[in-house]
Amino acid sequence: MVLWVMTGTVTTDSAAETSSFRIRTQDILIASMLIALMIVSAHNIWERLCLAAIAALQVVEGRFAWLNRLPGRVASIVLQLMICWVLMELTGRLGSQYYPIILIPVVSTAAYLGVTGTMVTSVAAIATYLSLWLREDWRNLELDPEAPHTLEIRCVALAVTAIIVNLLGEARRWEATRYRKAAEELEIANRNLLDAEAAMRRSERLAALGQLSAGLAHELRNPLGSIRGSAELLERSVRRDNPVASELAGIISEEVDRTNSLVTRFLDFARPLEPRREPTDITALIDRAAKHARVEIIRNYSPEVPPLPIDTGLIEQVMINLLTNAAQASPPNAPITVSTRLVGPEAEIAVIDRGCGIPADKLDSIFNPFVTTKQSGVGLGLAIVAKIVDGHRGRMAVESEPGKGSAFRVYLPVTAPRAQ
Numbered sequence: 001m002v003l004w005v006m007t008g009t010v011t012t013d014s015a016a017e018t019s020s021f022r023i024r025t026q027d028i029l030i031a032s033m034l035i036a037l038m039i040v041s042a043h044n045i046w047e048r049l050c051l052a053a054i055a056a057l058q059v060v061e062g063r064f065a066w067l068n069r070l071p072g073r074v075a076s077i078v079l080q081l082m083i084c085w086v087l088m089e090l091t092g093r094l095g096s097q098y099y100p101i102i103l104i105p106v107v108s109t110a111a112y113l114g115v116t117g118t119m120v121t122s123v124a125a126i127a128t129y130l131s132l133w134l135r136e137d138w139r140n141l142e143l144d145p146e147a148p149h150t151l152e153i154r155c156v157a158l159a160v161t162a163i164i165v166n167l168l169g170e171a172r173r174w175e176a177t178r179y180r181k182a183a184e185e186l187e188i189a190n191r192n193l194l195d196a197e198a199a200m201r202r203s204e205r206l207a208a209l210g211q212l213s214a215g216l217a218h219e220l221r222n223p224l225g226s227i228r229g230s231a232e233l234l235e236r237s238v239r240r241d242n243p244v245a246s247e248l249a250g251i252i253s254e255e256v257d258r259t260n261s262l263v264t265r266f267l268d269f270a271r272p273l274e275p276r277r278e279p280t281d282i283t284a285l286i287d288r289a290a291k292h293a294r295v296e297i298i299r300n301y302s303p304e305v306p307p308l309p310i311d312t313g314l315i316e317q318v319m320i321n322l323l324t325n326a327a328q329a330s331p332p333n334a335p336i337t338v339s340t341r342l343v344g345p346e347a348e349i350a351v352i353d354r355g356c357g358i359p360a361d362k363l364d365s366i367f368n369p370f371v372t373t374k375q376s377g378v379g380l381g382l383a384i385v386a387k388i389v390d391g392h393r394g395r396m397a398v399e400s401e402p403g404k405g406s407a408f409r410v411y412l413p414v415t416a417p418r419a420q
Contacts, residue, residue, distance in 0.1 A: 027059045030055060030058050030059060031055050031059060034051050034052070034054065034055035034058075035055070037051055038051045038052065041097070041098075043091075044090075046086075046090055047087060047090060047091060047098075050083050050084075050086055050087040050090075051087070051101075053083050054080060054083055054084070054087075054101065054104060057076055057079065057080055057083075058104065058108065061073075061076050061108060073109070073112065073113070076105075077105050077108075077109055077121055077124075080104065080105035080108075081102070081105055081124060081125060081128045084098075084101050084102045084104075084105065084125075084128065085128050085131070085132070087101060088101075088102075088129070088132055089132060089135065093132040093133075093135055094129075094132050094133060094151065096132075099129065099154065102125050102128065102129055102158065103125075103158060103161060105121070105125065106118075106121055106122055106125045106158060106161070106162045107161065107162065107165045109121040109162070110122075110161075110162045110163070110165035110166040110169060111165055111166070111168070111169040111172075112169065113166070114166075114170075115163075115166060115170075118162050118163065118165075118166040119159075119162075119163075121162070122158060122159045122162045122163075125158060126155045126158060126159070129154070129155070129158075130151070130155070220259070220263050221260070221263060224256050224259055224260050224263065227252065227256050228252075228253055228256040228257075228260075231249045231250075231252035231253045231256065232249075232253065234249045234252075235249035235250065235253070274391075275310065275311035275314055275388075275391050275392055276311050277309040277310060277311060277392075277416050278309065278310075278311075278312065279307035279308070279309060280307055280308055280309075280310050280312050280315070281307055282305060282307075282308050282310075282315075282340060282347065282349065282412075283299075283301045283305075283340065285312060285315060285316055285319065286299075286301075286319055286338055286340075286349070287299075288316060289316050289319035289320045289323060290319075290323055290338070292316075292320055293319075293320045293323040293324045293327065295323045295324070295326070295327045295336060296336070297323070297336050297337065297338045298335050298336065298337040298338070299338060299339075300337060300338070300339035300340075301338075301339070301340045302339075302340050302341040302342065304341070304342045305340045305341065305342055305347045305414075306347075306414060308347055308412055308413075308414065309413075309415065309416035310392055310412060311388075311392070314388045314391070314392075315388070315392070315412075317384075317385075317388065318385045318388050318389065318410065319349075319351075321381050321382070321384070321385050322351040322385065322408050322410075323336065323338075323351060324381075325381065325382070325408075326351050326352075326353035326355065326406070326408075327353075328355075329353055329355030329356050329357075329405075329406065330353045330354060330355035330405075331354075331355070334353065334354050334355065335354060336351070336352070336353050336354075337350075337351075337352040337353075338350065338351055338352075339352070342414070343411065345413060345414055345415070346394070346411040346412060346413055346414060347411070347412050347413075347414055348409055348410070348411055349409070349410040349411075349412070350407055350408070350409045350410075351407070351408045351409075351410075352405065352406075352407040352408075353405045353406055353407075354404065354405040355405050355406065356402065356403065356405075357400045357401050357402040357403055357404055357405055357406055358398070358400040358402070358406055359402060360402070363398065363400060366382055366398055367382050367383060367385070367386040367396060367398075368383060389410055389411075389412070392412055392413070393413055394410060394411050394412040394413060395411045396408070396409065396410055396411070397409045397411070
């Protein structure tokens with residue numbers, strides 16, 4: 001019954017949960033005082049053994065993982081009360097000079113347990129003390145007229161002492177809880193601050209890189225046009241019996257087209273985004289993107305997701321890019337799953353593949369420009385995707401395990417954010 005009454009009242013700390021034992025000043029003082037009591041007051045070996053056992057239990061109580069849990073504390077309390085009973089039985093029973101020793105387990109309990117546990121322990125201690133009355137020889141017992149009054153004082157004083165110590169313990173536990181919560185809140189605030197600083201630095205880098213990309217792309221467009229025009233003229237002017245010159249001219253045209261495509265992607269990355277929001281059925285948009293990317297997908301759509309306020313063209317570009325990447329990273333005919341669901345005030349769109357995965361050293365920077373896992377990739381696709389999602393006040397997350405696949409998750413707000 002004591003176990004059930006005390007359930008939920010034991011408080012623990014991180015130090016007590018470990019098995020490390022570190023001698024404290026209080027331990028030395030407790031041991032020294034009880035040793036002094038053994039030397040000064042004890043008359044035989046049994047008294048000394050009882051005092052030594054109480055000293056040992058006080059030193060180790062709450063210092064080991066098991067003793068700091070409810071069963072361990074209850075076992076320690078019961079054992080100490082039994083030792084106190086034996087000590088008083090050996091030294092005069094109710095009139096024992098050691099009767100204050102029964103306060104030790106009660107006070108120790110009151111410091112750790114709640115009010116209910118403290119009262120149960122106090123009643124158990126009083127019952128232990130009064131049980132010595134049953135051991136008296138009633139036929140030859142001469143009662144002092146003040147004896148019942150003395151017993152009442154001792155029992156009530158024991159209970160009052162326990163309640164006072166419990167109040168002090170409650171204040172200590174409340175302060176410890178308050179400080180722990182404050183520390184947790186500070187840790188969360190510090191982590192959010194670090195995330196915000198990282199996002200700001202990333203935005204500044206992207207802004208500078210966007211300006212550089214725009215200038216570089218415009219400067220490249222003109223010479224690329226001249227090179228392509230010259231290659232076409234060269235291809236038309238060379239003789240048909242000169243296949244080498246014709247092939248070289250074709251290669252020049254192809255490389256100019258590839259470079260021009262890269263310049264276009266640079267401009268897409270550098271161009272400021274101003275989403276034109278309109279309520280859009282995200283499942284229909286995903287189906288169009290899959291058809292455009294020529295990717296077969298397994299659909300796992302949630303009917304709870306409402307039409308989202310998004311720029312249809314931009315988010316379709318996001319889905320095409322993610323589906324294309326998933327298909328390129330997956331072996332032939334490997335399944336690609338697209339799922340949607342509500343996550344609080346956001347809608348989650350997940351693109352899950354069973355491909356080669358992303359190396360751990362690139363996972364944190366996969367959305368940065370020029371970071372790619374493809375041999376022929378430039379590293380702008382996911383950077384553009386992240387920029388579009390950021391422009392919608394959304395966020396992205398990626399989970400990947402090399403050799404087992406990746407999951408790209410896009411979180412978009414269900415309601416349009418207010419203009420700032």
